[in-house]
Structure formats: C-alpha cells, structure tokens
Amino acid sequence: KNQVEQSPQSLIILEGKNCTLQCNYTVSPFSNLRWYKQDTGRGPVSLTIMTFSENTKSNGRYTATLDADTKQSSLHITASQLSDSASYICVVSAVENTGFQKLVFGTGTRLLVSP
Amino acid sequence: GAGVSQSPSNKVTEKGKDVELRCDPISGHTALYWYRQRLGQGLEFLIYFQGNSAPDKSGLPSDRFSAERTGESVSTLTIQRTQQEDSAVYLCASSLTGTSYEQYFGPGTRLTVT
Numbered sequence: 001k002n003q004v005e006q007s008p009q010s011l012i013i014l015e016g017k018n019c020t021l022q023c024n025y026t027v028s029p030f031s032n033l034r035w036y037k038q039d040t041g042r043g044p045v046s047l048t049i050m051t052f053s054e055n056t057k058s059n060g061r062y063t064a065t066l067d068a069d070t071k072q073s074s075l076h077i078t079a080s081q082l083s084d085s086a087s088y089i090c091v092v093s094a095v096e097n098t099g100f101q102k103l104v105f106g107t108g109t110r111l112l113v114s115p
Numbered sequence: 116g117a118g119v120s121q122s123p124s125n126k127v128t129e130k131g132k133d134v135e136l137r138c139d140p141i142s143g144h145t146a147l148y149w150y151r152q153r154l155g156q157g158l159e160f161l162i163y164f165q166g167n168s169a170p171d172k173s174g175l176p177s178d179r180f181s182a183e184r185t186g187e188s189v190s191t192l193t194i195q196r197t198q199q200e201d202s203a204v205y206l207c208a209s210s211l212t213g214t215s216y217e218q219y220f221g222p223g224t225r226l227t228v229t
Binding site: 049 | 119150155156157158159160173206208217218220221222223
C-alpha cells in the first residue's frame, strides 16, 4: 500500500533556530517527491520537487534531501522565521499503469516558530 | 495572473442536503484536481480532469460524489445527500498539463455538515 509518513507530528522551535522534518514513504513506482507549505486556511504551496536522481534541492532557507534507497526525505529549515509557522506536507508521486501520476500525501508536520 | 479560486469559502449545510462547490483554475491549465482534507489529516485525492480525456474518478469515496468540468475551465464538485463525515476542506488544484507539472492550489472550501 502506498503510504507517506511524516515526523514529528508537531514541532515548536524558537525564532532563528534550525529544524529538520522527516518523511518516509512506501510508494512504488516512485516518480518524484514534493514538499509543500500550507498556511492555516490556505491551500498548499510548493517548496521543492525532487526526482529519483536528485539528492538535494534548496529553495532559500529550505533544503530538501532525498535518499531513494532508504525511501526517506528530509526538509531542513535554516534560521527560522515567525512566518515559517505552518504545516509542511510531504507528497510522493506514484506512476500508475495508465501513466497517471497519483499523488500520495503525508499528514504533515505542524511547525510553530515562537518569538 | 490570478491563481486558483474556489467558492464558497465556507459552507454549512444540513445532513441530507446537496451541495455544489466551484473551482476556477488558472487560465491555460488543462489539468484540474479535487482533494479532500479532513481535520488533522492529509489530503485525499478525489478526481482528476485532463483536457477532454475521461476523468480519473478513482478517488471518489461514494456515488454521492460527482464532479464536472466544462472544457478547460470551471469545475463543480457535487455532494448529494450530505453526511456528517463529509465535513472537510475541499481543495482544488490546477496544473499546466498532466500530473508531472506543478499543481497550484486554491484556498479551499470548508464544508460543515450539521
């Protein structure tokens, strides 16, 4: 069964500190992995997309890593800001026989950055 | 340009009533998706439209759920005889074409069934 698990479920950090969010998946056949940021009451916004051959990708203070062998990904946030408070969702794309890439969503990590 | 828009932003309905949710995708995006997000849970895929191809309805949870799309424009998600377990945020997303491309999400419609 295709599944995406994220940890921790929630996290509180002080402004300016770094943090790392984890994503483990059992999705096959794998196509790509995405990290989204979802602010309360808003739709998800893409942070990074990584294919099988990519190990790391950065977007400003966000750096995502991918280990396709162990089926793990992480999202590292550097020098956190209050505006980073949001849910971070890991999404893995599985290619079906029809060619359709079905997205499998994790339940997210809720991050709170406190002053 | 404008992003994906959805209406209404909030909908409260009584159990057993029908509801219609609307999604206006980004102009030029041929692919459109509907998702459901229950409180504290991840997004569940519901249905996918790609151009004039037959939609992928594999995520619809029951025959009370249906969706239509007119060409490559607006889409409506209809829930008939609503149940309390239908309460969730319904998110629409669109992408340039096909599922390999980045999906842009709307703000969602929060549905509450009393």
